[in-house]
Amino acid sequence: MHEMSLVQGLIEQLVALAAEHDKQRILTVTVDIGPLSGVAIDSFQFAFDILSKENNLTNEASLTIINSPATFRCVQCGHEESAAVRPDQCSKCQESLLIPEGGDAITLNQVELE
Amino acid sequence: MCDACGCDLTHTHTHDHDHDHDHDHKHTHNSQVIEVHQNLLAANDAIASGNKAHFEAKGIVAINLISSPGSGKTTLLEKTIERLKGTIRIGVIEGDIETDRDAQRIRAKGVPVIQLTTGGACHLDAAQIHKGFHLLEHEPGGDKLDILFIENVGNLVCPATFDLGEHQRVVLVSVPEGPDKPSKYPKAFISSQVFVISKTDLLPYFDFPVAEAKADALHLNPRLQVMDLSSTTGEGFDAWIEYLTSLHSKNQSTGA
Numbered sequence: 001m002h003e004m005s006l007v008q009g010l011i012e013q014l015v016a017l018a019a020e021h022d023k024q025r026i027l028t029v030t031v032d033i034g035p036l037s038g039v040a041i042d043s044f045q046f047a048f049d050i051l052s053k054e055n056n057l058t059n060e061a062s063l064t065i066i067n068s069p070a071t072f073r074c075v076q077c078g079h080e081e082s083a084a085v086r087p088d089q090c091s092k093c094q095e096s097l098l099i100p101e102g103g104d105a106i107t108l109n110q111v112e113l114e
Numbered sequence: 115m116c117d118a119c120g121c122d123l124t125h126t127h128t129h130d131h132d133h134d135h136d137h138d139h140k141h142t143h144n145s146q147v148i149e150v151h152q153n154l155l156a157a158n159d160a161i162a163s164g165n166k167a168h169f170e171a172k173g174i175v176a177i178n179l180i181s182s183p184g185s186g187k188t189t190l191l192e193k194t195i196e197r198l199k200g201t202i203r204i205g206v207i208e209g210d211i212e213t214d215r216d217a218q219r220i221r222a223k224g225v226p227v228i229q230l231t232t233g234g235a236c237h238l239d240a241a242q243i244h245k246g247f248h249l250l251e252h253e254p255g256g257d258k259l260d261i262l263f264i265e266n267v268g269n270l271v272c273p274a275t276f277d278l279g280e281h282q283r284v285v286l287v288s289v290p291e292g293p294d295k296p297s298k299y300p301k302a303f304i305s306s307q308v309f310v311i312s313k314t315d316l317l318p319y320f321d322f323p324v325a326e327a328k329a330d331a332l333h334l335n336p337r338l339q340v341m342d343l344s345s346t347t348g349e350g351f352d353a354w355i356e357y358l359t360s361l362h363s364k365n366q367s368t369g370a
Contacts, residue, residue, distance in 0.1 A: 002237055002272035006154050017148060027145055031154070038275045038301030075336050086334075097336040100304055106154040114145035 003039055006106060007047035011058055013108060018057050023113035026061040030110040034103040035084045036070050070103020158276055161240035165247065165279025169262060174205075175365045176262040178278050180302050181286035182295075183268030186312040186345055188216045190286070190354075191263055193345045195223040197355050202362050205259040207246045209238040209267045216265065226256035237272040238264065240279055260362050274301040282361065288313040289320050293327035296334055303334045308357065311342035314349060 014026050029048075033039050045063060052058040069082045074090035075097040081087060089096045153159065169176045179187045188208075195204055206227040208216040217229035228250045230242050243264060250256045264280060266273040283306040287295045290313065296303045303309060309331045311324060328340045339357070343350030 002275055005235065005237075005239075006275075009157060010154055013150075013152070013154070017150070021146065021148065023146065036301065036304055038271065096333060099336055100334075104301075104305070108150045108152050108154055110147060110149055112145050112147045 003043040028112040032107040036103040071101040072098040162277040162279040176280040178280035185286040185288040189345045203260045226253035243278045270299040284308040289316045296331040315344040
């Protein structure tokens with residue numbers, strides 16, 4: 001349910017960007033949601049569809065969500081692999097304990113305005 | 115600028131647009147693409163950093179307690195306060211959707227406490243803690259603390275996303291909830307330092323393989339410190355107290 005508050009923050013940020021660049025409409029928004037961010041992509045999209053309609057600046061905006069992978073580091077051999085879903089084991093030494101690095105951010109990457 | 119702690123909260127929406135550039139674009143109108151690359155939680159995280167600096171300036175270790183409703187967070191705190199009375203000064207910020215019942219229970223134990231009610235929101239955020247901590251400082255005994263516990267809203271999902279400025283994050287799962295919680299709600303376990311299995315006095319009545327729950331949690335986060343305890347019988351409680359005491363003494367030696 002915290003997706004609603006995250007999208008509220010996003011809309012505020014978009015409104016501030018539009019004011020800063022003296023623009024009247026937001027056309028496209030690209031957000032990167034990491035696989036370990038704890039954010040449900042469908043809920044985020046749903047919240048955006050609802051909340052963007054309530055604002056004249058954002059009511060025609062389309063949202064693109066990308067999902068950059070996280071890095072998983074093996075505690076045994078130190079091998080690092082990049083994956084959107086946690087691998088069951090290290091591909092080099094088959095160790096099952098892997099430490100996740102990154103992949104927990106929710107980033108506003110790009111905005112197109114006019 | 116916050117008067118009491120001097121933290122700078124006036125510029126939480128700063129944007130750095132060094133590399134704005136116009137792209138050739140299929141739109142016929144005059145549109146502009148801006149590369150932002152800013153975390154959506156940047157505003158929260160900026161306040162969280164301010165909170166952390168404020169705690170550290172006052173020599174406080176802050177612990178964020180996260181679990182589902184009914185895992186025994188408040189009972190754990192009650193017993194912890196009893197055990198540490200006279201040795202470590204504890205303060206508590208309670209988060210709930212409604213009521214100040216948890217704060218009443220903590221207040222009855224004689225330590226400073228503030229209740230935050232979110233009015234429906236499923237998690238605490240850094241701004242609420244900023245406000246809550248200032249209120250706590252004005253409670254009797256609230257200006258001199260060693261450990262601050264923040265009892266988050268009972269929810270194993272949303273609180274995991276919001277940094278409050280805490281030094282340690284502790285996630286609880288109680289025996290009746292079942293051993294599969296780490297696998298089902300990974301974010302809370304990945305972002306925590308300590309995993310407490312609570313209500314172990316109920317193990318005879320529930321199918322809760324402790325080793326399996328521990329292994330699942332460690333699979334997600336090999337750095338987790340895991341302990342199992344019962345606040346009711348006191349079994350396993352020494353490890354928890356030892357953890358808090360050692361946090362406190364480490365903090366005193368680095369803060370001195």
